[in-house]
Amino acid sequence: MYPLLTRYPNRHDDLLATLTRFSAEAIARSYREMLPAMPDEVFVSGGGALNPTLMRHLSELLAPVPVTNSATLGVDPEAKEAIAFAVLANQTLFGAPGNVPAVTGAVGPRVLGKISF
Numbered sequence: 001m002y003p004l005l006t007r008y009p010n011r012h013d014d015l016l017a018t019l020t021r022f023s024a025e026a027i028a029r030s031y032r033e034m035l036p037a038m039p040d041e042v043f044v045s046g047g048g049a050l051n052p053t054l055m056r057h058l059s060e061l062l063a064p065v066p067v068t069n070s071a072t073l074g075v076d077p078e079a080k081e082a083i084a085f086a087v088l089a090n091q092t093l094f095g096a097p098g099n100v101p102a103v104t105g106a107v108g109p110r111v112l113g114k115i116s117f
Contacts, residue, residue: 023048024057031062034103038065045070049077088112 004015031038042065048054049069059067069077091098097109 017053020051020053021057024054024061027058028061038062041065042067043070043073043075044068045075045077045080045083047078 005012008015031042042058042062044055044058044067049071055067055069070080071077075083088098090096092111092113092115095111098112099106099110101108
């Protein structure tokens with residue numbers, strides 16, 4: 001089921017450290033490759049915002065861009081999913097696209113969801 005855990009039964013700390021660093025590297029690489037320019041600052045939300053090791057890696061890899069969690073904006077990092085659905089609902093309510101074709105591969109911008117009464 002989990003071949004790496006089976007293959008390295010006494011190395012779970014090392015595996016977690018590697019996966020955490022890999023995640024930070026993937027995020028930093030995506031910023032460099034997908035954005036037209038680096039942002040002035042980065043706010044992290046979701047479970048990763050509560051992981052000090054991940055936050056340290058992101059700060060290192062994205063320097064000199066400051067990296068903090070969304071709590072500095074007054075937004076609970078654990079509210080990420082609720083906020084994402086609120087943003088999508090707002091887009092739908094106002095007839096605005098809720099997708100990013102360059103990221104999703106969609107043919108074009110689309111209003112997502114449906115309002116029904």
